[in-house]
Amino acid sequence: MSKIKQKDLILYSALIIFGLFAPFIFSAYKVQLTYLCILIVLAMTWNLQGGEMGYNTFGNILFYGLGMYLCASVQVGMFFPLAEWTESGGEKTFVHTTAQYFQGMGVGLLVAAIVPTLVAGAIGYAILGLRGHYFAICTLGLGIAGGEIAGGIEIIGAGQGFTTPPFPAEIVDNEARGEFFYFLSFVLLIAAFVFVKYIYGSRFKLILNAIRDNEDKAEAMGIQTMKYKITGWMCSAICWVTCNLLYRDSFHISF
Amino acid sequence: MSNLVDLIARLLISALFLISAYNKIFSIDGTMSWMEGFGIPGMLLYPTIVLEIILPLFIIVGYKAQLSAGLLAIFCIATAFIFHISTTAQNARAAKILGVDTEKVYAATFGINAALCGIAGALIAITLTLHPYVGLPYTVRSFMIVIVAGLGNLPAVALSGMGLGVFEEFADYILGTEFRIGAVFLLLVFILVYRRFKLAKKREYLK
Numbered sequence: 368m369s370k371i372k373q374k375d376l377i378l379y380s381a382l383i384i385f386g387l388f389a390p391f392i393f394s395a396y397k398v399q400l401t402y403l404c405i406l407i408v409l410a411m412t413w414n415l416q417g418g419e420m421g422y423n424t425f426g427n428i429l430f431y432g433l434g435m436y437l438c439a440s441v442q443v444g445m446f447f448p449l450a451e452w453t454e455s456g457g458e459k460t461f462v463h464t465t466a467q468y469f470q471g472m473g474v475g476l477l478v479a480a481i482v483p484t485l486v487a488g489a490i491g492y493a494i495l496g497l498r499g500h501y502f503a504i505c506t507l508g509l510g511i512a513g514g515e516i517a518g519g520i521e522i523i524g525a526g527q528g529f530t531t532p533p534f535p536a537e538i539v540d541n542e543a544r545g546e547f548f549y550f551l552s553f554v555l556l557i558a559a560f561v562f563v564k565y566i567y568g569s570r571f572k573l574i575l576n577a578i579r580d581n582e583d584k585a586e587a588m589g590i591q592t593m594k595y596k597i598t599g600w601m602c603s604a605i606c607w608v609t610c611n612l613l614y615r616d617s618f619h620i621s622f
Numbered sequence: 623m624s625n626l627v628d629l630i631a632r633l634l635i636s637a638l639f640l641i642s643a644y645n646k647i648f649s650i651d652g653t654m655s656w657m658e659g660f661g662i663p664g665m666l667l668y669p670t671i672v673l674e675i676i677l678p679l680f681i682i683v684g685y686k687a688q689l690s691a692g693l694l695a696i697f698c699i700a701t702a703f704i705f706h707i708s709t710t711a712q713n714a715r716a717a718k719i720l721g722v723d724t725e726k727v728y729a730a731t732f733g734i735n736a737a738l739c740g741i742a743g744a745l746i747a748i749t750l751t752l753h754p755y756v757g758l759p760y761t762v763r764s765f766m767i768v769i770v771a772g773l774g775n776l777p778a779v780a781l782s783g784m785g786l787g788v789f790e791e792f793a794d795y796i797l798g799t800e801f802r803i804g805a806v807f808l809l810l811v812f813i814l815v816y817r818r819f820k821l822a823k824k825r826e827y828l829k
Contacts, residue, residue: 494811496818498827504765505814511762512807519800 383557390549397545404552408559415563416603419572420596421579422495426506429513430483430604436517438479442471442532465535480605487604491597498582566602575599632687636678639694643674661775673697759803766810769817 386404390397409427417423446467463471490509497505534544566572574595577585586592646653646667654664673693680690750756767786771778786806793805821827 493815493818496822496827497814501769501814501818504762504769505811508762508766508807508810508814511758512804512811515804515807516801519798519804 386553386556390546394542394545397549401545401549401552404549404556408552408556411559411563412603415566415575416599419579420575420599422596422600423503424506424600424603425503426508426510426513427603428510429506430487432513432517433483433486434479437482438472438475439532441475441478442468445471445474463532463535468532468535471532484601484605487601488597491600492593495593495596495600562602571595571598632681632684636682639674639678643671646671646674759806762810763806766806766813769810770813 389400393400413424413427416427442463446463494502494505494509534547574585574590577588577590578592578596582592650667654667657667658664677690677694681687681694746756763786767783768779770786771782786809789809790802790806794802797805818827
């Protein structure tokens with residue numbers, strides 16, 4: 368961290384201070400500011416894969432969706448029968464207490480962060496052997512297939528989608544909900560930025576660039592390209608996955 | 623004087639074909655696999671070489687010169703249609719150097735593509751309901767059909783298109799309508815992954 372220049376330091380502190388006060392200054396735009404943070408994270412991590420590694424993917428949305436459904440399912444399924452919840456109108460029958468809500472969300476977050484990242488690692492070996500257009504179209508197919516299949520599974524709401532648990536009613540302050548999600552996504556943004564910045568300063572980024580510029584030569588130089596490609600893909604996936612939780616909480620999920 | 627110019631012209635024109643035949647003889651295997659890459663049987667290489675040697679010799683000697691020249695012209699036109707559009711696809715820059723107007727070839731290919739798509743769209747409009755989002759499934763499906771068949775392999779493309787149609791109906795019947803499109807896209811992923819593993823055995827990759 369000592370390498371950060373003074374000019375950058377001023378910029379970063381200014382941005383952090385702005386970020387901390389933004390929801391209070393522009394209190395009407397809290398939801399938009401939350402999405403701003405999330406979209407920045409998505410763009411940053413897509414760049415890791417598409418820009419630095421040269422593997423253009425349209426399928427990261429698969430991890431996003433997987434995390435979304437997993438987190439919501441865990442949050443509901445821990446306390447109530449999932450199938451009844453997702454029946455039309457079912458969500459009105461059950462109410463989370465404040466403790467249940469945050470407990471469920473914490474566990475859901477953990478599951479949603481781990482499982483899709485493992486999935487990314489598992490399918491990475493098969494998919495990352497493709498190159499160029501083939502990789503792009505394969506991930507696009509994967510993303511669409513994931514959406515279509517999710518739209519067919521009854522227990523997670525099928526075509527009508529999944530209504531996420533409402534924010535606990537005991538917290539009466541209307542502002543609290545928006546602020547809670549804003550700061551969660553802001554912390555995520557900072558964490559993701561530090562993570563990406565750390566990667567950019569490491570050998571790992573140079574290896575990703577080598578793979579982008581000429582994969583065959585990179586391999587000839589002794590880089591185990593597949594290993595690094597999968598790692599890069601998982602790095603990208605984990606950020607996408609953690610993003611979704613914040614996004615889904617203000618929304619009704621549908622495929 | 624005009625006889626001399628004639629002779630030089632004959633020699634030069636013939637030399638083009640003779641050099642090409644010479645190159646083919648010394649890389650028979652390479653040329654064969656190159657031809658097979660276009661879907662042309664490699665065995666045709668031998669008659670081609672014979673043609674490229676005998677006809678120019680006839681032209682030089684002056685025996686049936688007009689007939690030989692005519693045959694060579696037909697040969698050139700035929701190969702231009704089979705190989706030149708593909709040449710643009712393989713190496714646009716080299717094709718340009720060799721005198722193919724790559725921009726025109728691109729434009730023509732795109733034009734043919736657009737015309738066929740327009741016809742297909744008109745036919746679809748007769749049978750299906752229309753909405754702005756019909757597009758994406760077709761885009762990915764058409765890509766998928768071509769990938770399964772192999773790029774540039776016309777009969778196989780037609781066959782695999784029909785096969786995909788049958789698969790979709792079966793998926794609809796067996797898995798249920800809600801998984802119909804999902805099954806098609808998963809099949810795309812499986813086919814690409816299958817081909818990737820098959821090629822990986824030879825340390826190659828899809829490109």
